[in-house]
Amino acid sequence: MNATTKRGIVLMNLGSPDSTEVKDVKKYLNEFLMDERVIDSPYLLRLLLVRGMIVPFRAAKSAHAYQTVWTKEGSPLIVISKHLQEALQEQVDEPVEIAMRYGNPSPKTAFDSLLKQMPDIEEVVAVPLYPHYAMSSYETAVEYAKEVHAKHKYPFKLTIIPPYYNNEDYINALAESMKPFLQQEYDHVLFSYHGVPERHILKGDITGQHCLKVADCCNVDSPAHTQCYRHQCTRTTQLVAEKLGLPKDKFSLSFQSRLGRSEWLKPYTAVRLAELPKEGIKKILVLCPAFVSDCLETLEEIAMGGKEIFMEAGGESFTMIPCLNVNPLWVKALAKWVEA
Numbered sequence: 478m479n480a481t482t483k484r485g486i487v488l489m490n491l492g493s494p495d496s497t498e499v500k501d502v503k504k505y506l507n508e509f510l511m512d513e514r515v516i517d518s519p520y521l522l523r524l525l526l527v528r529g530m531i532v533p534f535r536a537a538k539s540a541h542a543y544q545t546v547w548t549k550e551g552s553p554l555i556v557i558s559k560h561l562q563e564a565l566q567e568q569v570d571e572p573v574e575i576a577m578r579y580g581n582p583s584p585k586t587a588f589d590s591l592l593k594q595m596p597d598i599e600e601v602v603a604v605p606l607y608p609h610y611a612m613s614s615y616e617t618a619v620e621y622a623k624e625v626h627a628k629h630k631y632p633f634k635l636t637i638i639p640p641y642y643n644n645e646d647y648i649n650a651l652a653e654s655m656k657p658f659l660q661q662e663y664d665h666v667l668f669s670y671h672g673v674p675e676r677h678i679l680k681g682d683i684t685g686q687h688c689l690k691v692a693d694c695c696n697v698d699s700p701a702h703t704q705c706y707r708h709q710c711t712r713t714t715q716l717v718a719e720k721l722g723l724p725k726d727k728f729s730l731s732f733q734s735r736l737g738r739s740e741w742l743k744p745y746t747a748v749r750l751a752e753l754p755k756e757g758i759k760k761i762l763v764l765c766p767a768f769v770s771d772c773l774e775t776l777e778e779i780a781m782g783g784k785e786i787f788m789e790a791g792g793e794s795f796t797m798i799p800c801l802n803v804n805p806l807w808v809k810a811l812a813k814w815v816e817a
């Protein structure tokens with residue numbers, strides 16, 4: 478990259494409802510779940526499922542869940558994304574904006590703001606705040622940003638930062654963020670990743686014959702891994718564990734947030750949290766590396782719901798390791814990537 482290129486930066490996250498009111502949560506869930514990369518059924522079936530079945534039943538429950546984590550400044554995910562924007566802005570000369578895949582602020586708002594601040598802008602570097610490639614997270618955020626960029630014929634080039642699940646700076650930041658928690662007594666570290674349907678993994682297999690078909694597929698080299706969420710989560714776990722010198726029996730991986738009845742990636746976090754105390758694991762550390770910003774799924778589903786499951790099953794201590802949020806090593810890594 479030419480150092481004189483006039484650039485802006487957009488940090489892209491998932492987004493949250495505008496408020497915890499059921500009507501705003503409904504609007505958000507409708508937009509989110511009608512995304513064909515999230516619920517991948519044909520349009521009419523998706524419409525029936527989302528508008529007729531999932532949202533009417535889920536909205537009030539979700540709104541209540543959001544109320545338990547909402548802050549004076551708003552949704553944790555949005556507030557933390559803004560704090561990350563401010564922290565990165567202190568490290569780089571280029572203007573930094575945030576954009577959400579669903580809800581506000583949109584990529585258009587972010588692009589318009591950059592253009593206003595820098596009318597001769599030549600390039601926008603978009604950083605998906607997802608370390609791993611999934612059709613329902615990284616891919617949809619990137620494709621949406623590209624669509625908005627093309628539709629409004631912005632005069633700048635759009636560059637996307639690739640998934641960084643195995644990037645040294647990301648792994649190092651994650652490992653360092655865990656170190657203070659490893660000082661306490663613990664039996665096990667659970668790496669809990671947001672789940673996806675197994676079907677999505679099969680669909681994303683660019684070879685058509687590797688993922689979930691070859692024995693121990695995620696540990697057997699394949700070009701399919703460029704888009705395999707399961708492989709990428711496995712690698713993050715292995716690399717962090719190696720970096721920290723965690724023995725093999727001291728950590729494991731699981732997948733959370735299952736929605737619907739189809740098979741999602743296993744093992745399910747909720748199931749493992751109920752089983753672990755019976756296996757003699759009474760003191761647990763849990764982290765959620767698929768998210769770089771704490772959100773409903775870490776603060777409510779795991780830190781509250783997951784803790785309850787574990788303690789009721791006989792656990793003695795449950796410690797949640799926060800996401801990277803505005804960790805200085807993470808901010809430094811982002812600054813390095815966008816300036817490369």
Ligand SMILES: C=CC1=C(C)c2cc3[nH]c(cc4nc(cc5[nH]c(cc1n2)c(C)c5CCC(=O)O)C(CCC(=O)O)=C4C)c(C)c3C=C
Nearest residue numbers: 491492493515539554611613614671673736767772773774
């Ligand atoms: C790793 C990132 C994510 C993947 C992959 C992902 C897949 C995925 N999610 C749903 C359904 C829901 N997810 C919800 C919340 C939510 N999901 C992510 C990230 C990923 N999702 C985040 C960061 C959040 C939190 C947003 C916030 O405001 O804090 C929700 C909404 C909340 C709820 O009702 O539980 C739903 C619904 C599916 C179906 C899916 C893959 C197919």
Ligand SMILES: [Fe+2]
Nearest residue numbers: 613671734774
């Ligand atoms: Fe999700």
Ligand SMILES: [Fe+2]
Nearest residue numbers: 688694695708
């Ligand atoms: Fe795999």
